[in-house]
Structures are given as structure tokens and as C-alpha cells.
Amino acid sequence: MIEQLYQQACEVELQAFKPGNVSIYSAAHDMTVDDFRLSAKVSAPPLCHPNYSLGEKIFYAVKATREAVGCNTNLGIILLCAPLIQAVGYCTTKISLRQSLHQVLANTTIADAELTFKAIALAAPAGLGDAKEQDVKTTASVTLTEAMKLASAKDRIALQYLTDYKDIFDFTVLRYNDELLKWGYHHWAAVAVYADLLSHYPDSHIERKYGNQYTEMLASRMNQLNSELSATENPDLMMPLLHSIDQELKSQRINPGTTADMTVATVFTVFLENFISNTFLQSQF
Numbered sequence: 001m002i003e004q005l006y007q008q009a010c011e012v013e014l015q016a017f018k019p020g021n022v023s024i025y026s027a028a029h030d031m032t033v034d035d036f037r038l039s040a041k042v043s044a045p046p047l048c049h050p051n052y053s054l055g056e057k058i059f060y061a062v063k064a065t066r067e068a069v070g071c072n073t074n075l076g077i078i079l080l081c082a083p084l085i086q087a088v089g090y091c092t093t094k095i096s097l098r099q100s101l102h103q104v105l106a107n108t109t110i111a112d113a114e115l116t117f118k119a120i121a122l123a124a125p126a127g128l129g130d131a132k133e134q135d136v137k138t139t140a141s142v143t144l145t146e147a148m149k150l151a152s153a154k155d156r157i158a159l160q161y162l163t164d165y166k167d168i169f170d171f172t173v174l175r176y177n178d179e180l181l182k183w184g185y186h187h188w189a190a191v192a193v194y195a196d197l198l199s200h201y202p203d204s205h206i207e208r209k210y211g212n213q214y215t216e217m218l219a220s221r222m223n224q225l226n227s228e229l230s231a232t233e234n235p236d237l238m239m240p241l242l243h244s245i246d247q248e249l250k251s252q253r254i255n256p257g258t259t260a261d262m263t264v265a266t267v268f269t270v271f272l273e274n275f276i277s278n279t280f281l282q283s284q285f
Helices: 002-015 033-047 054-069 075-088 097-106 110-123 144-151 156-163 166-183 186-200 204-210 215-231 235-251 257-283
Strands: none
Touching: 002 033, 002 075, 002 186, 002 257, 033 054, 033 075, 054 075, 054 110, 075 097, 075 110, 075 156, 075 257, 097 257, 110 144, 144 156, 156 166, 156 257, 166 186, 166 257, 186 215, 186 235, 186 257, 204 215, 204 257, 215 235
């Protein structure tokens, strides 16, 4: 069931028209929707393997993806979803997913870091560069969470490891559920999350490649989109604006990839919380 929820979350994100990023509306950056669907399919079994450590989940999921599609489609997704999946096993009627996630992130190991370094090097994300401390091309000497702390100032995914996914639990899940309640469509709720994130925070993927030269422009476009999405009762009316922003970003090869990864993790968190709640509810009868 967790494998299915993970693949469903990945599919919702692909169904969402995310300007600048790959979706069913537009391929980009030498990647297609089929690449992402295949990546979700092959990465799901290792991510959900019950006997794998956190580091093993990450490494083998990235390895399976690389062997299937030959490029980096989902490193950020894997880095965000693996701890969530690991946390499910610690949930009880009294311990929530968020509390379990804290336990997972507080107890990562050097071995987790070592395998994650190998996974990142294998995925070879754009703009990776070199690091003064704990470079992924070297041997890890700190835990995974400690390594993420070193990267957190420049990487919003790494920051989640330090904050127990505060951005997701305190911000994006709330926006997602609000818009899902209002509109009734998962993919439109995901668009709202994507726009809201970009209107508040620079995208790490973009800033690794280009610095901050596009940050102000992107925030301005997404503020407009976010405002109009918040006001509308019919999100289909946003399609012309979405097409316009999408064309503008893709013409400059601007891809808010980190924000797309955060969107997947948001949808997956919503699905997991519902699954956990229903599981424990059923066990009481």
C-alpha cells in the first residue's frame, strides 16, 4: 500500500501544471512524463523495502532510477520520501507521522550518510559542485542529518532534515488540504502548493545553477499565480496564465525542480497521514 501511495503522489505531481517543470502539459529539460512515471515505478520497491535502512532505501531507489531512465529525475523526491516511509513503521495510535519522522531524523547514521553520498554522486544533479566539508564524492564521517545540516543553508531539501519537515507539516500540507476541500482536485491542490512555495522561497535547484538572478522575477510571477489561485473557485480559469508563465520559464531553461520535489513530498505526506489514520481507526473495530 505504501508503494501505491508513493506512486500516486508522484502521479498527482505530474498531473499538476507546474510552470517551468515537467508535467502532462509540457515536457522539458530533456525529460518526459514517461521518464518520471518509470522512475516512480522502479524506485518504489527499494524505497518501501521493509528491511532496508534509510541509507539503503535512498541508494537503491536512486540506483534503480538511474538504471531505468539514465538521468536524474527524482533524487530530491527520494531524499524527501525515504524518511517519511521509514517513519510509518514507528507510528502508533499515540505517535503521529510527524513525531515518528523526528525519531527517524534524530537517529540517522554515518552509514546512512555514506550511502546517500553515493546516491547523490550517482544521480549527479545539475549544479552540484564541490563542498568544503562532507563532499558527496568523499567518504562520510558524520551522520546523514549532520551532513544535511552542512548543506541546509543552500538546499531546502537538506533543511527539511533539520526541521522535521516544518515547511511541509506547518505550511504546504495545510494549503494542500484547504484547496483540496475547496476544489476537490488533487492536482490543482498540488499546483497551489507549488505556487505558494515559490512565492515565499527561492528554489534551490535554480539557485545552484544560476545564483539569484531569477529569484525576484520568479517570486513575482508566482505571487501573481498564487493570488489568483487563492481567489478563484474554478482553477481551470488559470490555464492561460499557467501556459504563459510555463513558456516564459522554459524558454530560459528555468526549472523549479526542488519545489516540484517538495510538492511530491507534500502530497505523499497527506496520503500517508490519511492512510495511518484509517489504519488505526479500522484496528479499533
